[in-house]
Amino acid sequence: MARVLLFGRLADAAGWRERIIEAASLSALRAALGDLVEGPGIQAAVDKAIVRGDMALTAASEVAFLPPMSGG
Template sequence: MAKVLLFGRLSDIAGWRERTLEPLPASLSALRAQLCAEDEALAEALSAPGVQVALDQAIVRGDAALTAGSEVAFLPAMSGG
């Protein structure tokens, strides 16, 4: 089981902020593919430049394996000034 969190406009687009996925996807790329297959608008938002992924509260780049109890957060690009 993995806990998935969406922040900012990503949660607005998907209509949820927190979700538990079971069975556990094997990797971040598999998780992202699953979410994208379920929601076309979310797929577009997740592929936008600047979207970051945190695995167990640490920003990761590239792919990583998921383990039971993993927490994955998708963070929208930051803006401001």
């Protein structure tokens, strides 16, 4: 299980900001959430650190999905 947080347009699209979701790995979590967390610029942070690739999750894991950022 993991505590999943969505921000910005991802939360708007899902209709929720925080949920507990059963997943043993980041790739399994992405598969469970589908197109919502796929796409250019969407980043995942596990326990407040940006992650590239896959990693195992525990019941204490916090996973945040961040939409693409822009600014000047």
